[in-house]
Every structure is written in structure tokens, then in C-alpha cells.
Amino acid sequence: MQDETQSFVVRIWHEAVNGKGQADVWRGSIDHVGTNKRLYFADLDAVVRFIQERVGMMNRSRSRWAIFWARVRGLFAQVRGG
Secondary structure: OOOOOOOEEEEEEEEEEOOOOOEEEEEEEEEEOOOOEEEEEOOOHHHHHHHHHHHOOOOOOOOOHHHHHHHHHHHHHHHHOO
16 A cells, blocks of 8 residues: 655745734635745735645545545634634
């Protein structure tokens, strides 16, 4: 069986706070450890796309990964406050 392990380092921070104390602008970076590719982003959905591209999952909507990506998107929605 082939090892399918992929490692990523994700950093997320906010750069602006509105009058209510909520983050208005989220920024971050993600590194793919195996290739040293880095992406800087202001769109949290870009993180999901970056990971999918690295692991070759862009067009596998009916895979075991679909549940994982839904959970990741849900976590990012919580970070954004929605």
C-alpha cells in the first residue's frame, strides 16, 4: 500500500478589526511540506483549493475526501464568523 500522507502548515491571522471588534480581513499562508510550495491568501477557500491541487483531489466529488473538505470549509466558515 502506498503512503498517501501529505503535510501542510497553515497560518491564519487577521489584519483589520471593525468597530465591533470582529476581524474584517483574514490573511494567511499555507506551505506544502513535500514540495516547499507556498501560497499567501486572503480567501480562506483558497486553502482548500491549494490542498486539493497538491493531493490531486480537484475532481473527486464522490470520494471519501468529500466529507473531509466539507468539514474543512465548515471550520473556515466558523473562523469567518458565518
